[in-house]
Amino acid sequence: MTTDRFDATPRTRVKRLPDRGSYDRALVHAILDEGIICHVGITVEGQPFVLPMAYARRGDALLLHGSSASRLLKSLAGGIHACVTVTHLDGLVIARSTFHHSMNYRSVVALGTATPILDPERKLQALADLVEHLVPGRGPDARPPNDQEMKATTILDFPLTEVSAKVRSGPPGDEPEDLALPHWAGVIPMTTQYGHPEAAPDLSAKGPIPPYLIEYRRTRS
Amino acid sequence: MTTDRFDATPRTRVKRLPDRGSYDRALVHAILDEGIICHVGITVEGQPFVLPMAYARRGDALLLHGSSASRLLKSLAGGIHACVTVTHLDGLVIARSTFHHSMNYRSVVALGTATPILDPERKLQALADLVEHLVPGRGPDARPPNDQEMKATTILDFPLTEVSAKVRSGPPGDEPEDLALPHWAGVIPMTTQYGHPEAAPDLSAKGPIPPYLIEYRRTRS
Numbered sequence A, B: 001m002t003t004d005r006f007d008a009t010p011r012t013r014v015k016r017l018p019d020r021g022s023y024d025r026a027l028v029h030a031i032l033d034e035g036i037i038c039h040v041g042i043t044v045e046g047q048p049f050v051l052p053m054a055y056a057r058r059g060d061a062l063l064l065h066g067s068s069a070s071r072l073l074k075s076l077a078g079g080i081h082a083c084v085t086v087t088h089l090d091g092l093v094i095a096r097s098t099f100h101h102s103m104n105y106r107s108v109v110a111l112g113t114a115t116p117i118l119d120p121e122r123k124l125q126a127l128a129d130l131v132e133h134l135v136p137g138r139g140p141d142a143r144p145p146n147d148q149e150m151k152a153t154t155i156l157d158f159p160l161t162e163v164s165a166k167v168r169s170g171p172p173g174d175e176p177e178d179l180a181l182p183h184w185a186g187v188i189p190m191t192t193q194y195g196h197p198e199a200a201p202d203l204s205a206k207g208p209i210p211p212y213l214i215e216y217r218r219t220r221s
Helices: A027-032 A071-077 A118-136 A149-150 B024-032 B070-075 B120-134 B147-152
Strands: A039-045 A048-059 A061-067 A084-094 A103-111 A151-159 A163-166 A185-195 B035-043 B045-059 B061-067 B080-094 B102-112 B152-160 B162-170 B186-194
Touching: A027 A048, A027 A084, A027 A103, A027 A163, A039 A061, A039 A071, A039 B035, A039 B080, A048 A071, A048 A118, A048 B035, A048 B080, A048 B102, A061 A071, A061 A118, A084 B035, A084 B045, A103 A151, A103 B045, A118 A149, A118 A151, A149 A151, A151 B035, A151 B061, A151 B186, B024 B045, B024 B080, B024 B102, B024 B186, B035 B061, B035 B070, B045 B070, B045 B120, B061 B070, B070 B152, B102 B152, B120 B147, B120 B152, B120 B186
Parallel strands: none
Antiparallel strands: A039 A048, A039 A084, A048 A061, A061 A151, A084 A103, A084 A185, A103 A163, A185 B186, B035 B045, B035 B080, B045 B061, B061 B152, B080 B102, B080 B186, B102 B162
16 A cells, blocks of 8 residues: 555665655655666675665656666665665855855655566656656657667666655755854855757757757756 | 876776866866865765765865764764865757767765865964855955854864866867768857846845845856
8 A cells, every 4th residue: 555655664764864864755755756866785795895886766766767788777776775875966055154054955865675577568667767767758759678678778667665855945054143253154155057959960850859859947846 | 396287096097088188286276266166975884875065175186075973074083085076068069969968067986085284373274265265355255153053063184185177168079970960060058147146135234235245156167
C-alpha cells in the first residue's frame, strides 16, 4: 500500500535539526523530479566513492543510467549497498552573525540497492522514461537505440524504500540580540538558468529549434 | 614540491572515457573554487551515506564545515575514509540518437581523510576562509562568532592528495551515419543564476544592499 509518507528508519531519520527533515512522499518526489543528476555513493574495499549520475524517478523507484563499462555501474548492478542523494541549492542565507550564514536547499537521501533492468522491453521503456525526465518531448524526436547501444547501456532500478528529505528555506535565523546590528541580512536566491539552445556545428537538419527545447525549464515544486 | 598535476593513483585514474579525465591542478582548483557545496561520502556499518556540505578550498586542501553535533562531521573528524565530490552541470547535450544524449559537466572527486582544526586561531582563520569563499567581502561585515558558536562549529581539513577531475564539454558526439538525420542537435547551456538579494523581513539595518551582494557571481573558469 502506498501511503503519503515514507517510514523513517534509524538510518534515514534526520537527527541534526530534525525540523528540517521530512518523509513526505510528495515532497520527496518533487525534489527528485526537479533534478537532473544525483550523487551516488558506494563503498569499494572500504573506500567510499561518490559519483554524479543521470537518473529519473518512476513511481517509487529511481532509474539510474550509465555505461555498462563503468565500474560504478558494474558495482551497483552487483547489488552492493548504495546511497543516492539529490540536492538543489535555492539560496545563500546572509545572516548578521557569521555563525548563522547558511544555505537554502532541498535534498533527498535514499539508501538501498539497485537491480539491473535486463528485459529488453522494460529496458527500452526505462530509457524512454529517462529521456522524458531529462528532456520532455524529446523521446520520439531522436533515433532509437540499436542493439549494440542497448548493450552498452546499463539501467538500474533503485527502489525508494529508506528515504528522507531535508529542506531549509526562508530568511536567516539570527539571534534576537543581533537583529539591531547594522549588517544587511537576507537571502540571495539561486536558480538554474537554461539558455537558448546552441546548434551543433555540424547540424544539417533544417527547420526551427523544436518547441520543447526552447525556454526549457524544470518544474519547480 | 607543488607540481602542476596531481598524481593519478589506481583509485583516482579515470578509467571510463579516460580522455575526459584530468589531474591538472589548476583545473581541479578552478572547479572547486566555483562550487558552493560538495557531496561527502562516508561508510557507516557497511552503508555509504552521501550528504551535501559547505566547503572552501585553501591551497591543496578543502575546508569542510558543519555542526559539531552532526553525525557526519563526527564520523569525518574520527578520520574515516571519505570521498568529496563537486559537480557543475554546464549543459544538456541533445544528440540525434537517443544513445548520445549526454550532459556537459565538470566534476572533481577527492579521496582522503579529514582532520578537525582545533587550534582557535587556525579555526577562526578557516571560518573566515569559508565565509570568503561563499560570499567574498562578507567577512568583515558580520558579527564574528563567539566562543559558544565556535564550539558548535566543526571545521575539518581535508588534504587534496588523491584527486581527479572529469570534464565533458562541447556539442553532441553523434555517429557519422546519423549526421544527416532530421533531428535537431546541440546543447542547452546551464548556468546558476544569482538573483537580487531579498532582505530579511526583520531587517532593521538602514542603508543600501552591500555592493558585494549585488550582482553576486561566482567566477567561471
